[in-house]
Amino acid sequence: MSSARRREELTSYLGAQRRADSLELALQGEWRALRFNEISSVLAAVDLSGVHTVLINTQGLLLLDLSCAWRLREFIASTRAAGITVSFQGTRPEQLQVLDDALVKEPFQPPGAPPHHESIIEPVTALGRHVVRVGYDTREALAFIGRVAVTAVTAFGSVKRLRPIAVARHVYDTGVTAIPIVALIAFLISVIIAYLSAQQLQRFGAEIFVVDLVAIGVLRELGVLLTSIIVAGRSGSAFAAEIGAMRLNEEVDALYATGADPYELLVLPRILGLVIALPLLTIVADAIGLAGGALLCRYLLNIPLTQYISRVSESIGPTTFWVGVWKAPVFALLIALAGVYRGLQVSGSSRELGRLTTMAVVQSIFLVILADALFAVLFMKLGI
């Protein structure tokens, strides 16, 4: 075996011929990046035991792209490191020269992950960092609310700066186009309340109180609450995404640069639009909710419409309707502020946009429910 000539076709990429202690490698075919793994394993499988010189022949090589040239360069480097002489038959492929030029400047260092210190006080520092971040966030949010308030006060000085056309657009987008879904949800909710209460009250023969439950429930709480939650999902997310996309596209910066105030142009019209639209939507939801209750009472409990109407007007107090409607602008303010604030925070990447839009929706729904709970306590204390 030592002196016998042995030619071996390793694959279509490489032919090997051994003469005593020298090995001739004939590269052949197309060495393309998409075949990197095959070529890499072929090179790794070359048997170098007892070899002193390697001669590389590139005459049969149809194509050598950079990725494969890099692999060849690695192979040559590791072969030389093992004390074997490597030379080329004919000219050295110029791709290797390109690599030398590109790589000679500095040795490669992969950008590693940031240093991670695992220690016993890690949870404590994490907590501390979180608290500091929450502190900054709070300060930023307060600054935002202050800025909106100042803009609102100055803008109320003139009709032009209130941007009535933009406000009207937002009333349409957040209010008018939401009517179908709000009406449907209000109807279904009144059906649910009526069904649930009818089941319980029928046992006592007190079906007529179903009307009370539907009327008070819808007017006081559920009409406005569910409308707000739908609007938070629809418009809170839309505000955050619209303004966030404008941030990514540097449109907000362009506004600043032209001397236009984004708070006046983007923030205030959205807040005003929603503050106008949400009470109106609430009234729609109230009406549909009561109508749904009437329908169910008529066909489920055989309470005629005239009796239903008179029972509704008996059961509700003078403030019941207004309690619901007056909550709407407050909820609208919370939804719009959360949406716009998160939208303005977007910077850098599309992932940020998604994260902050999600945050806007979650926070606006949370704020609405929190505010509703506070209202419930407040109204009870006031005796309304």
Added chain:
Amino acid sequence: MATEHPVVLEVRGMVNRFGAQIVHDGLNMQVYEQDVFAVVGASGAGKSVLLRSILGLQHPQAGAVLIGGRELRQLSDAQLRAVKTDYGVTFQEGALYSSLTLLQNVQFPMIEHMQLAPAVRDELAMLKIRLVGLPADAAAKYPAQLSGGMIKRAALARALALDPRLLFLDEPTSGLDPISAAAFDDLLQHLHRELRLTVVMITHDLDTIFRTCNRVGVIVDRRMEEDTLARIVDHPNPWIQAYFHGERARAREVRNGT
């Protein structure tokens, strides 16, 4: 000289209409191997529409696009995927994936098309980043942290990820200062020479055209007039005359003393 090479990219009889507006009406185009082909034309003449049609991002009303002699519309999805690994594209604004670092951006095509060990992938991606002249510490940065010139180079690095033999560049030097633009031209020349790439670029930059291109296609009157750079400058069409011999072109000649 260039015509000795085989045709790599061919567009036959392309028609693009948007409503009543006709952008291309029977446009033909031929790019030979190892060409650096510049597509020029007035703003709104349909340069980007042409590129989008070639890339399959838009479907022309009529006409055929052939890459490597194969008509793209007749290929199966798998074949089309294979063709797409043969070319690299850079978009005008870079279109880097904003939620990935530069290194991850360059690795993305590799992950999609090559099964590599992570260490090898890192090395190959870093090689491409080096090759386009970006510093190694840029690799960990997000696109939002890169300057305009770096984004152009980063986009080129991503386009080169799979070692394609055909490159499409959409306004590679727009928005760069003259020095960065000249450096980009040098880079392109270097890559073209070393890697024997075929390059199709949309550009307005006369310096880029004269320094890097050997053939030019001008979109005039909804068709393309294409020729070598030396001959196209003498084309009788008034727009082409104005383009190559107008105020800016003269300023360039004065500057270069030609």
